[in-house]
Amino acid sequence: MRLLALLFCVLPLGAADPVFELARNPQSAEFREALARVFKEPDLKAGKAVFTEGERFLFATEADVQPVLYINDERKTPLNSVPGTKLWTVAIAVKPGTSYNFHYTVDGKLFGGRTDVAAYLPDCYEQPGVPKGKLSEKITHTSKIYEGMTSDYWVYVPAQYDAAKPAALMVWQDGQGLTNRNPGSVQVVTDNLTHQKKIPVTIQVFIAPGMKGQQRMRSIEYDTVNDTYSRFLRDEILAEVQAKYNIRRDSYSRAIAGGSSGGICAFTVAWFQPDQFSRVLSRIGSFTSIQWKPGVIDGGNVYPFKIRKEPKRSIRVWLQDGSNDLENNHGSWPLQNIQMANSLKMTGYDFHLSFGTGTHNGAQASAELPVSLAWLWRDYDAAKTEQKYEQETAEKDKPLFRVVKLNRE
Numbered sequence: 001m002r003l004l005a006l007l008f009c010v011l012p013l014g015a016a017d018p019v020f021e022l023a024r025n026p027q028s029a030e031f032r033e034a035l036a037r038v039f040k041e042p043d044l045k046a047g048k049a050v051f052t053e054g055e056r057f058l059f060a061t062e063a064d065v066q067p068v069l070y071i072n073d074e075r076k077t078p079l080n081s082v083p084g085t086k087l088w089t090v091a092i093a094v095k096p097g098t099s100y101n102f103h104y105t106v107d108g109k110l111f112g113g114r115t116d117v118a119a120y121l122p123d124c125y126e127q128p129g130v131p132k133g134k135l136s137e138k139i140t141h142t143s144k145i146y147e148g149m150t151s152d153y154w155v156y157v158p159a160q161y162d163a164a165k166p167a168a169l170m171v172w173q174d175g176q177g178l179t180n181r182n183p184g185s186v187q188v189v190t191d192n193l194t195h196q197k198k199i200p201v202t203i204q205v206f207i208a209p210g211m212k213g214q215q216r217m218r219s220i221e222y223d224t225v226n227d228t229y230s231r232f233l234r235d236e237i238l239a240e241v242q243a244k245y246n247i248r249r250d251s252y253s254r255a256i257a258g259g260s261s262g263g264i265c266a267f268t269v270a271w272f273q274p275d276q277f278s279r280v281l282s283r284i285g286s287f288t289s290i291q292w293k294p295g296v297i298d299g300g301n302v303y304p305f306k307i308r309k310e311p312k313r314s315i316r317v318w319l320q321d322g323s324n325d326l327e328n329n330h331g332s333w334p335l336q337n338i339q340m341a342n343s344l345k346m347t348g349y350d351f352h353l354s355f356g357t358g359t360h361n362g363a364q365a366s367a368e369l370p371v372s373l374a375w376l377w378r379d380y381d382a383a384k385t386e387q388k389y390e391q392e393t394a395e396k397d398k399p400l401f402r403v404v405k406l407n408r409e
Contacts, residue, residue, distance in 0.1 A: 020056050023091040026082050035060055035087065047104070047112020054120055055096040060089040067104045067111070072357050076102075097121045097371055098356050099322075099363035115324065116363035123192040123370035124184040130195045131159035133187060133204075135179060141240065145232045149210040149217055154179055155241060156187055156204035158194045166246045168202040168253040168380075171233065171269075171277075173222060173262030175206025184366030193370060199377040200253070203245050207237060222258070222265035223291040225298035227272040229265060234276055250385040255279035255376055259362055261286045264300040267317065271306075274313040278389070279376045283320045283365035284358075287340050288331030301331055304339035307347055316389045317344060317351040318372045320365050322358030333360065338401045345400060350389035353401065 019038050022031040039060055043049045051058040061067045061079060067088050069076045079088035094100060096119040103113030136155040143149040153175055161167055172178055178186050186204060193199040209218030221229045241247065248254070256277045258266040263285030270277040285300075292299025298306075319341055325333035334355075341353035352375060358364045365372070379387075 017051070017053060019051065019058060020053060020091055023058060023089065026080060026089060032082060032085065032087075035082070035089070048114045050102065050114070050117055052117065052119065054122060054125070055093050056091060057094055057100075057117070057119070058089065058091045059102075060087055061104060061106075061112075062086045063088060063106050065107050067106045069102060069104060070113075071100050071102045073101075094119050097368045098354075099358045099361070099367055101324075101357055115357075115359050116361040118184060118363040118367040120183050120367050121370050123189055123196075124367065126181070126188055127192055127195075130191050132191055133158040133161075133194075135187065139240070141237060143210065143232060143236055145228060145236060146210060146212065146217060146221070149212040151208060151210040151237070152176065153205060153207040153237060155245070156190070156206065157245070158190065158201050158203075160194055160201045161203070161245075162201075163246050165201075166248040166253075168200040168255075168377075169205070169238075169247050170202050170255040170257065170279075171205045171207065171238075171266075172256075173207060173258030173265050174209065174218075174260075176208040178206045184369055186369070189369045189373065193373055198370075198374045200380050200382060202255075203241070203247055205237070205241055207233075219261060219290055222261035222268075223286060223300060225268055225291070225300060225302065230269045230273045230276070233269060234273065248385075251275050251278040252384060252386045253380075253382075255281065257281035257283070259283040259285075259365060260360065261290065264303075267303065268300075270315045270317075271303075271313060274315055278315050278387075280315055280317045281372055281376055282317065283362065284325055284333060284360055285319060285321070285337060285340070286330075286333065287336040288333065290330045301336065304336070304343040307340070307343035307349075312347055312349070314387070314389055315349070316376060317349060318354070318376055319344075319351065320354040320356075320368070320372065322356045322361075322364060324357060324359045326360045335403075338403070342400050345391070345395065348391050350391050351395070355401075 019034040022034050038051050039049050067079050077090055079090045081088055100117045101115040104111045134157050138152050141151050181187050254277045256266040256269050263282035264287050266280050267282050270280045287300040287303050289299040289301040292301055319337055321334055321337035323334055344351040356364045
């Protein structure tokens, strides 16, 4: 039996594909032609195809018998036959702002599918009438704190920036991956939110991990729990950026973000220098033992206990992870992020945990970026220079996080 599954395709920025409208009449020749255009044979045979436009997902499979679609391991719907072919299709709406996994059953057997399919919110796409910021050329810095290390970085300046008015600041780790304008990208989302005044006018700094000769410094910079990287940012990179742009110095007006090891790095910077950064966005954060050397230096695995035992910092934290994230000799990413959330909750921090089904992947974080950034910058007042962050009342009324279901009988 020959099976056909799904091509994963994201529409270009601002585009709307007619295939979803044509899907209302699957008997039409136009719909069959659209399927031939949208779905490619190698991906179809691999069982990885799905066409997405925000909350709309289009699935198409070829099979001798009717396939059944499962999303996040829950039975969703049987597919509909396309007359005159072995194709089966279905278009469904999902809740946007997160990521999904899917698979099929065909004649009772599992087939195909994929993880981390993003359902983007409208503000993840370029919107008409929204002015675009400008990305600088690559800038290369040679460090003294990490002696001899070279690092590349870029500065993204919003269209609303006025050099006469000091702007807010946000720093992103692994910045080399943020230089393109894609759905869910920092550039697109911050343009939309700035235009809507959901976030302040903010200079964005995208900094890549450094190199020291042939040595990659990413883990040393990001996973080590001390103040070295914090000082590197403050005294070297941001000193250069502040010489070119009018940026506020108060931590109330500064945020820091990253994914994986970059996520723990963002938390570490704010933990050691809350006078420099008070807003943290950690995506699939590696709060594990990657750089832990017992008796020598701490690793991220100690943070849940440091939060419970050390004095509270005035920081606001958004954590994101998925139930299928990594589990290896360094630790458990999902369990450590839950531990982080419970520690922040118990000690009264202003935090949010967004926990989905994803793997070690940026799909969920990109899909929810408009929400996470708006939450991080909520109630910002340019007239202020500080705020004592308080846990939201709705969060106080909720219980601690608990693991209630395991993926085995």
